[in-house]
Structure formats: structure tokens, C-alpha cells
Amino acid sequence: MIRVVIIGSGNVAQHLIKAFAxxxxxxxxxxxxxxxxxxxxxIDSSKISTDLNDLIDADLYIISVSDNAIAEVSHQxxxxxxxxxxxxxxxxxxxxxxxxxxxxxxxxxxxxKSKEVNFNEIPICLEAENNEDYKLLETVAKSISEKxxxxxxxxxxALHVSAVFVNNFVNHLYKIGNDICNKNNIPFxxxxxxxxxxxxxxxLLSPNDAQTGPAKRNDTQTINSHLQFLTNENQKEIYKxxxxxxxxxxxxx
Amino acid sequence: MIRVVIIGSGNVAQHLIKAFAxxxxxxxxxxxxxxxxxxxxxIDSSKISTDLNDLIDADLYIISVSDNAIAEVSHQxxxxxxxxxxxxxxxxxxxxxxxxxxxxxxxxxxxxKSKEVNFNEIPICLEAENNEDYKLLETVAKSISEKxxxxxxxxxxALHVSAVFVNNFVNHLYKIGNDICNKNNIPFxxxxxxxxxxxxxxxLLSPNDAQTGPAKRNDTQTINSHLQFLTNENQKEIYKxxxxxxxxxxxxx
Numbered sequence: 201m202i203r204v205v206i207i208g209s210g211n212v213a214q215h216l217i218k219a220f221a222x223x224x225x226x227x228x229x230x231x232x233x234x235x236x237x238x239x240x241x242x243i244d245s246s247k248i249s250t251d252l253n254d255l256i257d258a259d260l261y262i263i264s265v266s267d268n269a270i271a272e273v274s275h276q277x278x279x280x281x282x283x284x285x286x287x288x289x290x291x292x293x294x295x296x297x298x299x300x301x302x303x304x305x306x307x308x309x310x311x312x313k314s315k316e317v318n319f320n321e322i323p324i325c326l327e328a329e330n331n332e333d334y335k336l337l338e339t340v341a342k343s344i345s346e347k348x349x350x351x352x353x354x355x356x357x358a359l360h361v362s363a364v365f366v367n368n369f370v371n372h373l374y375k376i377g378n379d380i381c382n383k384n385n386i387p388f389x390x391x392x393x394x395x396x397x398x399x400x401x402x403x404l405l406s407p408n409d410a411q412t413g414p415a416k417r418n419d420t421q422t423i424n425s426h427l428q429f430l431t432n433e434n435q436k437e438i439y440k441x442x443x444x445x446x447x448x449x450x451x452x453x
Numbered sequence: 454m455i456r457v458v459i460i461g462s463g464n465v466a467q468h469l470i471k472a473f474a475x476x477x478x479x480x481x482x483x484x485x486x487x488x489x490x491x492x493x494x495x496i497d498s499s500k501i502s503t504d505l506n507d508l509i510d511a512d513l514y515i516i517s518v519s520d521n522a523i524a525e526v527s528h529q530x531x532x533x534x535x536x537x538x539x540x541x542x543x544x545x546x547x548x549x550x551x552x553x554x555x556x557x558x559x560x561x562x563x564x565x566k567s568k569e570v571n572f573n574e575i576p577i578c579l580e581a582e583n584n585e586d587y588k589l590l591e592t593v594a595k596s597i598s599e600k601x602x603x604x605x606x607x608x609x610x611a612l613h614v615s616a617v618f619v620n621n622f623v624n625h626l627y628k629i630g631n632d633i634c635n636k637n638n639i640p641f642x643x644x645x646x647x648x649x650x651x652x653x654x655x656x657l658l659s660p661n662d663a664q665t666g667p668a669k670r671n672d673t674q675t676i677n678s679h680l681q682f683l684t685n686e687n688q689k690e691i692y693k694x695x696x697x698x699x700x701x702x703x704x705x706x
Contacts, residue, residue: 267675290667290675308643310650310665315657317650323643349643358637359644361679361692362630366644367651368666369695370623375660375702377615384611390561390576390602391612391619392656397563397570398620399652403645404568407628412563413621414543422520422543426614434698439614441694442622445687449628 201227202340205255207273208264209233211311212287216264216344217242219319223343230256252276260340262287262305263296271295283333289360292353293327303328303337306356307345310367319344325351325359376435408449415446454480455593458508460526461517462486464564465540469517469597470495472572476596483509505529513593515540515558516549524548536586542613545606546580556581556590559609560598563620572597578604578612629688661702668699 204226206213213231217239220226232249233239239248255261255278263273264287274284274297284296285303296302304327309317324341326348328334334350341348351359374395381388401410414422423443430436457479459466466484470492473479485502486492492501508514508531516526517540527537527550537549538556549555557580562570577594579601581587587603594601604612627648634641654663667675676696683689 267672290678309647310654310663312654312658312663312665315654321646323646325643347643347646349640351639351643355637355639357678357682358633359639361682362633362639362644363647364666364668364679364692365626365633365688366630366648368664368668368699369691370626370648370651371654371660371663371665372668372695372699372702373618373623373626374655375664377619378660380611380615380618384608386604386608386612386615387602390578390600390604391615393574393576393600394562394616395619395623395652395655398623399648401563401565401568401624402627402648405565407624407631410563410565410624411621411628412565412624413617415617415621415625419520425543425610426617429610429614434701435618438622438694438698439617441691442625445691446621446625448687449625 201225202260202336202343203227203229203258204340205229205258205261206231206264207252207261207277209235209238210264210266211313212307213262213264214239214242214313215311215317215319216262216287216307219344225343226340229258230254253278255279259283260285260336261300267291271297274300283328283336285328285337289325289356289363292357293329294353301329301333303333304351304353304356305337305341306351308359308363320346323347323349325349325356327352327356373438376438379432380430380435411446413446415443416450418447418450454478455513455589455596456480456482456511457593458482458511458514459484459517460505460514460530462488462491463517463519464566465560466515466517467492467495467566468564468570468572469515469540469560472597478596479593482511483507506531508532512536513538513589514553520544524550527553536581536589538581538590542578542609542616545610546582547606554582554586556586557604557606557609558590558594559604561612561616573599576600576602578602578609580605580609626691629691632685633683633688664699666699668696669703671700671703 220228261284270286280299282300284300285305293302293304306325307322309322324345326337378388473481514537523539533552535553537553538558546555546557559578560575562575577598579590631641
């Protein structure tokens with residue numbers, strides 16, 4: 201059994217604890233949270249601690265707190281030469297305190313407390329300072345997911361920026377679609393099969409091949425009629441910039 | 454049996470012909486294409502015609518050609534007082550020629566020749582000039598889909614603009630994610646579970662509730678580090694505008 205300590209109680213920490221509970225190889229021996237209640241339905245309450253001084257011996261310490269607290273928390277740990285990793289997409293491995301061995305265990309997915317995820321299909325991006333630590337992280341990752349990737353800190357940053365485009369920004373475009381529907385008394389559910397199929401297509405076609413629509417066709421008549429239809433200046437700006445980007449991209453090919 | 458004539462041989466026409474073929478109520482008695490080969494694997498070749506003068510008596514004529522050809526094709530039909538509809542999201546019903554009864558039969562989905570779709574789940578947006586014609590369109594639509602919506606021309610325009618945001622623009626954001634991955638030797642497949650989950654979430658949470666990320670948190674440190682990371686000016690512009698839009702939206706709530 202690999203003994204794991206989790207520090208943090210946010211979305212990622214909670215989903216990790218649940219996923220490890222289903223694995224035969226991993227024993228989460230302690231989980232730390234500033235508020236005990238955050239983890240009460242997630243793990244046996246005897247294993248929850250609110251005091252970082254309670255830290256016990258383990259094979260792996262996973263810091264899963266907000267990005268700006270990672271360095272500070274890694275500094276506070278009263279352990280030395282242990283393997284300590286964080287779960288962040290945007291923080292480099294070297295931000296962890298030097299007194300311990302460093303690594304990253306970054307599950308690339310959008311987590312919500314209210315929605316279960318199938319961890320098995322979540323890519324886990326790993327990084328470590330040496331081969332032995334990498335092997336341990338790999339064993340831990342493989343116990344909950346089939347998709348393991350060796351990703352260094354610079355690549356992870358690229359991945360995190362990409363994720364902002366394909367998740368955060370995409371979701372914001374859904375919101376704009378929702379707003380336009382609401383304004384015109386159209387149920388947003390009409391768009392859901394289209395949203396699904398747009399995402400599904402990408403597993404079969406490259407985004408370039410999957411591109412359709414007035415911008416791709418350089419159909420200025422439809423583009424202008426859409427811009428005339430939009431009254432919200434912000435929506436107009438976004439429409440113009442993304443249309444221009446699609447048209448420019450077509451010219452490059 | 455409702456006798457249907459299809460005019461056109463593009464993606465929508467082909468998918469409609471295939472869907473009607475599975476229905477017991479609909480008989481596609483003729484399909485018109487400028488190139489016979491376009492439809493040869495889709496429908497019995499005796500039913501394909503390249504000459505619009507071959508038009509025969511039917512209950513419904515579906516014009517499924519490119520937007521800018523719809524008015525002209527509806528003018529060319531040598532029939533009168535028949536029910537003629539188009540399948541476009543962006544053309545009003547009134548663009549159809551006055552010599553026939555008008556309607557719209559708009560399946561809201563992104564169609565690719567190379568990818569099968571389950572028509573059953575595709576919303577079909579209907580419009581007609583009178584109740585009797587609407588009922589016929591409804592019967593035809595129900596024979597291939599479970600999701601039928603009564604949508605007038607103005608709503609359909611709103612829907613089409615929304616679809617540009619949630620499909621065309623979303624796909625372009627996938628492309629940017631793909632470009633960033635390629636540039637950093639990261640397999641794009643790492644992002645696919647995230648892309649899927651982002652789309653899935655929307656069936657359970659509103660886009661507002663599903664929003665996450667640095668812009669939502671107004672995390673200027675991460676935003677600035679991402680902007681510094683991006684070297685492509687176009688990607689930078691899109692990052693800035695969508696981030697601003699998410700932040701502004703948060704202020705409004």
C-alpha cells in the first residue's frame with residue numbers, strides 16, 4: 201500500500217480522495233482541511249485534521265490548495281526529504297519548498313463539487329525531479345486513471361493556457377449563446393445537441409477540418425446580418441474578433 | 454405516406470434523405486442534384502434527377518441548398534400553391550417565392566459528410582404560414598426526431614447567431630488550444646476529456662454556474678503570466694477580450 205497524505209479540501213482534493221478510496225493500492229492516511237466539515241462526507245472523520253503539525257509519515261504528500269497558497273503551504277510542512285507534489289496546472293514544480301523532493305500531480309479536468317467525474321478517463325500530468333519519484337507518481341496515477349502523461353513545467357503551462365481556451369473561454373461562449381436565447385424566448389436546450397456534437401467531432405476530426413460557418417466560408421452577407429442583429433457591444437466585439445481570426449486562419453492554409 | 458421531394462445534395466440534404474429512409478411515414482420520391490454522383494450512395498438512382506423540370510407532384514418540397522441560392526431555386530420551381538420549405542438557419546421564410554406556400558424545416562446541428570449523426574436527438578425548428586402546413590411539417594419532423602420546436606424567423610436568426618458562438622467560435626477555440634499544444638509538443642488528446650466534460654456540464658449546470666478559471670476568479674497574476682506566455686498576437690487579443698468579458702460579467706452579478 202502506498203500511503204498518501206492530502207493537504208487541502210477543494211474540488212480537486214475531494215475528487216482525488218474519492219478516487220483513491222476506490223483503489224486497492226493507495227491508502228489516504230490523513231487529509232488536512234482548515235474546516236473539518238469540508239471533508240466530512242468524503243473520508244472517515246478520524247483521518248481528517250485541521251492542524252498541519254499533525255503531519256505523519258507517508259510515501260507521498262499531495263498539496264491541493266489554491267495556486268497562491270502552494271509555496272507557503274509547502275514551506276509550512278514540518279517534514280524533510282519527503283516527496284511533496286502539488287496538483288496545479290499553472291504553478292511550476294520549483295515553487296515547492298526545497299526541503300523536500302518535488303513533483304507535480306496535475307489531473308487535467310474541470311471539477312465541480314456538484315458533479316461526479318469518471319477519474320479513469322482524466323489525463324494526469326506528472327513531473328518529478330528524479331526517476332524513482334516519477335515511478336512512484338506513475339504508480340499512484342495509474343491506480344486511478346488510464347491516461348498518464350510526462351509533462352514538464354513549461355509544457356504544463358502551455359497546457360493550462362490551452363485549457364483556458366478550450367474550457368473557460370468555451371464555457372463563456374456557451375453563456376453568450378444562452379443570453380441570446382433568453383433574450384429571444386428560446387429554450388437554451390435547443391443548443392445542447394449542437395454543443396455536444398461540436399465537442400464530439402473533435403475526437404474524429406482536427407479542429408481545422410471540423411470548422412464550419414459563415415466565417416469559414418467568408419460569407420460576408422451572413423456575417424454582416426449577424427453583426428446587425430447583435431445589439432450588445434461586448435458580444436459584437438467577440439463576434440468580430442473570432443470571425444476575423446477564423447478568416448485569417450483560412451488565408452494561411 | 455407523405456411524399457417528399459428534396460432539392461439539393463449537400464450535407465443537410467444527404468443526412469435528411471438518410472433519416473427519412475428509416476421512417477415508415479415518409480417517402481422521398483425524388484431528389485435533385487446538379488451532380489448525380491453526390492447522391493448515388495444515398496438514394497436509389499432512379500429517384501435522382503439533375504433537371505428541376507422533372508419536378509413531380511408531392512406533399513412537401515424541401516429546398517436544401519446554400520443560403521444564397523434559396524430564393525433563386527424557389528423561383529425556378531415550376532409548381533404552384535404547394536408547400537415549399539427551406540432548411541436554413543439564417544434565411545427568413547419570406548425569402549421563398551410567393552407562388553407557393555412557405556415554411557422552414559431547420560435541423561439545428563453541425564453536419565459533416567464523414568460523420569454519422571443520430572437524427573433522433575437533433576432539434577428541428579419549424580415555421581409555416583398556416584396551421585395546416587405547420588401540422589404537416591410537424592408530422593414529417595416527428596418521423597425523424599423527438600425534438601420539435603416552433604420557431605419564428607426572428608427567433609431562428611437569434612438561434613443561428615447563438616449557434617455561431619457555441620459551435621463555430623467554440624471550434625475555433627479548440628483550434629487555438631490545438632495550436633498551442635502542437636507548438637509545445639503536447640498531444641492534443643490530453644485536452645479531449647476536458648473538452649467533453651465542458652460540453653457535458655452544460656446539461657446539468659447553467660453556463661454561469663459552470664464558469665471556472667483565472668478570469669472568473671479575477672486572478673490577475675495567472676492572467677498576466679498567461680499573456681506573457683502567449684507569443685501569437687491574435688491569440689493574445691482573443692485571450693484579453695474573453696477574459697475581460699468574463700470579468701465584466703462577474704461584476705454584473
